[in-house]
Amino acid sequence: xxxxxxYRRRPLLFEFVNPLNKFVKTSAFGGIxxxxxxxxxxxxxxxxxxxxxxxxxQQYFTIAFGEFELSKPLILWINDGLMAVFxxxxxxxxxxxxxxxxLSSFKTAALxxxxxxxxxxxPALFYVGFNYNSAGWSGWGIPMATDIAFALGVLMLxxxxxxxxxxxxVTALAIVDDIGAVVVIALFYTSTISVEALVVAGLLxxxxxxxxxxKIYRVPIYLVIGTLLWVAMLMSGVHATVAGILxxxxxxxxSKRTVDECVLSNExxxxxxxxxxxxxxxxxxxxxxxxxxxxxxxxxxxxxxxxSPLLRIENSLHAWVAYFIIPLFAFxxxxxxxxxxxxxxxxxxISVGIFAxxxxxxxxxxxxxxxxxxxxxxxxxxxxxxxxxIIGVGFLGGIxxxxxxxxxxxxxxxxxxxxxxxxxxxLLSSLVAGIVGYLILYSSGAKDKSKI
Numbered sequence: 001x002x003x004x005x006x007y008r009r010r011p012l013l014f015e016f017v018n019p020l021n022k023f024v025k026t027s028a029f030g031g032i033x034x035x036x037x038x039x040x041x042x043x044x045x046x047x048x049x050x051x052x053x054x055x056x057x058q059q060y061f062t063i064a065f066g067e068f069e070l071s072k073p074l075i076l077w078i079n080d081g082l083m084a085v086f087x088x089x090x091x092x093x094x095x096x097x098x099x100x101x102x103l104s105s106f107k108t109a110a111l112x113x114x115x116x117x118x119x120x121x122x123p124a125l126f127y128v129g130f131n132y133n134s135a136g137w138s139g140w141g142i143p144m145a146t147d148i149a150f151a152l153g154v155l156m157l158x159x160x161x162x163x164x165x166x167x168x169x170v171t172a173l174a175i176v177d178d179i180g181a182v183v184v185i186a187l188f189y190t191s192t193i194s195v196e197a198l199v200v201a202g203l204l205x206x207x208x209x210x211x212x213x214x215k216i217y218r219v220p221i222y223l224v225i226g227t228l229l230w231v232a233m234l235m236s237g238v239h240a241t242v243a244g245i246l247x248x249x250x251x252x253x254x255s256k257r258t259v260d261e262c263v264l265s266n267e268x269x270x271x272x273x274x275x276x277x278x279x280x281x282x283x284x285x286x287x288x289x290x291x292x293x294x295x296x297x298x299x300x301x302x303x304x305x306x307x308s309p310l311l312r313i314e315n316s317l318h319a320w321v322a323y324f325i326i327p328l329f330a331f332x333x334x335x336x337x338x339x340x341x342x343x344x345x346x347x348x349x350i351s352v353g354i355f356a357x358x359x360x361x362x363x364x365x366x367x368x369x370x371x372x373x374x375x376x377x378x379x380x381x382x383x384x385x386x387x388x389x390i391i392g393v394g395f396l397g398g399i400x401x402x403x404x405x406x407x408x409x410x411x412x413x414x415x416x417x418x419x420x421x422x423x424x425x426x427l428l429s430s431l432v433a434g435i436v437g438y439l440i441l442y443s444s445g446a447k448d449k450s451k452i
Contacts, residue, residue, distance in 0.1 A: 030322025031153020037327040045335030087241040091248025092314040102172035110379035112172035118369025120144040123361030130353035139411040143357025145403030148174035165382035189410040197236035204229040208250035262306035351425030358429035363394030392440035398433030
């Protein structure tokens with residue numbers, strides 16, 4: 001059978017595309033890519049090209065317009081600039097989940113919220129226990145984080161051995177965890193405040209909210225003002241990535257047209273196209289082509305306006321963040337030199353505190369708070385999920401990586417050696433937590449038959 005004949009016989013639409021399916025798969029594949037990039041960064045940092053690797057990210061990149069000039073090393077453009085896009089996506093995910101997702105009702109949000117709360121508080125306490133009144137005190141926020149890409153990457157490797165409900169639980173838990181990380185960064189890892197720049201940022205944010213209230217749906221307007229908000233936040237002393245969260249809050253979460261309006265309009269367009277072409281015999285008639293192109297364009301516009309700007313932007317950003325921004329961040333930041341001095345100091349309270357927080361504190365916190373939520377009937381375990389799953393997820397929560405390294409750079413901004421010690425702790429902890437979590441979940445039961 002010819003391919004063209006086979007193609008014509010196939011239906012135009014096979015199945016609906018599940019947005020959760022796309023999100024999980026994109027994040028999971030991104031997690032696997034992240035593993036590869038991290039290994040590459042470590043190899044580069046400990047190879048003959050080590051000096052070139054570190055020097056490359058210290059090169060200055062400058063943007064100037066008249067008297068305005070913004071000049072920073074490439075590493076800071078990645079950490080302050082591109083990571084603002086990452087936080088923008090995080091903000092969109094949070095907003096979407098609170099509107100229509102797993103966090104949209106108390107019943108579905110309670111369990112992951114409690115689990116995430118335990119997964120933040122207990123690791124921080126473990127870390128503080130090793131670093132109270134010491135130079136490493138400021139790193140208490142490092143073990144609070146969970147890397148959703150890595151966690152979902154491990155779940156992907158497990159395939160059908162973990163139920164769909166557990167993947168939903170991990171996704172919701174990681175998003176609540178991100179909320180906590182954003183709050184910690186904004187409140188506790190902020191440098192000297194510039195009131196003038198903060199006022200400008202506040203006015204820009206208010207303007208964005210006003211645009212939303214006026215039902216302005218043009219995405220480019222929000223992005224231009226959001227860029228100005230990022231610059232103002234950068235100048236204010238509050239970490240610039242917070243601008244990404246604020247912009248996400250202002251993005252409209254409702255669509256310009258309802259689904260019914262979209263369907264009715266498209267049916268009218270198709271009916272008119274059918275009538276106009278009823279008596280047309282020449283398939284190459286230029287008039288027919290113009291009408292067809294106009295109809296296709298109109299149908300496309302109707303479909304676009306039936307989806308909210310929030311969902312459109314989130315959908316378009318996922319691949320960029322998972323396959324470019326986060327791997328680039330990892331490649332620029334994960335490289336550490338395993339010299340004798342660093343390895344001799346592996347028992348430093350900072351690295352030990354991070355290891356204790358991520359490898360022990362995370363599973364203890366997630367399991368304990370999940371148990372309390374079910375014990376006092378605030379929530380219940382999802383169908384098909386049992387306590388061994390929760391223990392495994394607790395260890396996967398100990399894969400801090402991206403957000404942990406990000407907070408590490410903020411916590412020890414003036415102490416490069418402590419940054420390296422903390423990175424060593426993060427890498428070792430994430431590796432151990434990921435392996436233990438994988439083994440527990442692999443042995444947790446038979447393959448799950450549900451689809452995702």
